[in-house]
Amino acid sequence: MNLNIILAIFRKDLISSIKSKNILIVLLTPVFLSILFNSTISLTDNVILPVAVYDEGSSVDFIEHLSSIGNYEVIITDSAGESEELLYNEKVAAIMIVPEGFSADVKNGVTPSLNIMVNPYDARSVVFLQTYKDIIMDFAEQEYPVHFSLNMLPAGFQSLFNIPIWVMFTIIFVGMMVLPNTLTTEYEKKTLDAILVSPASEKDVIYGKSFFGLFLTILISLTIIFINGGFVGNSLSVMFFVFLGSVAFTGLGLLIAIYADNYSSASLISTICMSPLILLALLADFSREIEYLSYLVPSTYVFNGIKNAMLNNYGISDLYPEFGILVIFNILVYSLISHVLKKKRSV
Numbered sequence: 001m002n003l004n005i006i007l008a009i010f011r012k013d014l015i016s017s018i019k020s021k022n023i024l025i026v027l028l029t030p031v032f033l034s035i036l037f038n039s040t041i042s043l044t045d046n047v048i049l050p051v052a053v054y055d056e057g058s059s060v061d062f063i064e065h066l067s068s069i070g071n072y073e074v075i076i077t078d079s080a081g082e083s084e085e086l087l088y089n090e091k092v093a094a095i096m097i098v099p100e101g102f103s104a105d106v107k108n109g110v111t112p113s114l115n116i117m118v119n120p121y122d123a124r125s126v127v128f129l130q131t132y133k134d135i136i137m138d139f140a141e142q143e144y145p146v147h148f149s150l151n152m153l154p155a156g157f158q159s160l161f162n163i164p165i166w167v168m169f170t171i172i173f174v175g176m177m178v179l180p181n182t183l184t185t186e187y188e189k190k191t192l193d194a195i196l197v198s199p200a201s202e203k204d205v206i207y208g209k210s211f212f213g214l215f216l217t218i219l220i221s222l223t224i225i226f227i228n229g230g231f232v233g234n235s236l237s238v239m240f241f242v243f244l245g246s247v248a249f250t251g252l253g254l255l256i257a258i259y260a261d262n263y264s265s266a267s268l269i270s271t272i273c274m275s276p277l278i279l280l281a282l283l284a285d286f287s288r289e290i291e292y293l294s295y296l297v298p299s300t301y302v303f304n305g306i307k308n309a310m311l312n313n314y315g316i317s318d319l320y321p322e323f324g325i326l327v328i329f330n331i332l333v334y335s336l337i338s339h340v341l342k343k344k345r346s347v
Helices: 003-019 021-046 060-067 080-088 102-107 124-139 155-189 191-196 202-227 235-259 263-282 288-294 298-311 316-346
Strands: 049-055 072-076 094-098 115-118
Touching: 003 021, 003 155, 003 202, 021 155, 021 202, 049 060, 049 080, 049 124, 060 072, 060 094, 060 102, 060 124, 080 094, 080 115, 094 124, 115 124, 155 202, 155 235, 155 263, 155 298, 202 235, 235 263, 235 298, 235 316, 263 288, 263 298, 298 316
Parallel strands: 049 072, 049 094
Antiparallel strands: 094 115
């Protein structure tokens, strides 16, 4: 192993990446999505719900009650058809068709009907569906037969649950996209062959390329943690799993790049591989079958390790199964890479 050659490969790739729009897009995508997601979540607390209401008669007090709700913007219409038109044109999130005598029936203990229609493709309708029943109960001056004690996690703590997801996504996305970009570019420019016939060995190429991909993957992962305030829990364990995960998926990206003939095919293979790696780890709790399948992918152990270290303050001794499996996976991946490069050089 020649450290000077490894550093030269790293420096060359780093300079090239600064000039590459494709790599800059790959690096900035997780950061942008993380910021956008957190901003969207915070905005839902103050969302205004436009609701079209058609009163068939004698329910002015109910409409006034709706109008008094802070985040309801009540739009009075002259017909049910007008209300539906507003809904179809996405001017409102929901409509209410209030039958004649609705308010009187409610006050007299009669159970009237209330026709409601929502647009399931409008994100605001989710908030409407969570609130309209309580609003009607309040208007009827009725109470649920059970006293609920509902406590919400603080907004900052809720966003903390999303950080392990974003870190895992970043490790997979950057690790499996950067090296296929740089290595296949060298294939197309015939510069990789020049490296392999130089004093650089196969291991030097592996270490140099991996060091470059590893550096960028860890850098963006730490950026995600920083901008989301995720330096909590057992930070040392978090860093261990960020490092092991970055090494693993950088290796997979390098392996894909070795087998791909050009950037387009490498990018396609990386995208296809990323989908199950991300989804199986995230959906493991949905069913026993998915949970069993999730044990077959390294992303599950990266995600569980970071999540438990960050949220439950677990140390390495508590997470030794995840730690051990990732170490074994890395050994297998880089052994395979070394074998493939030796085989290519002998051809």
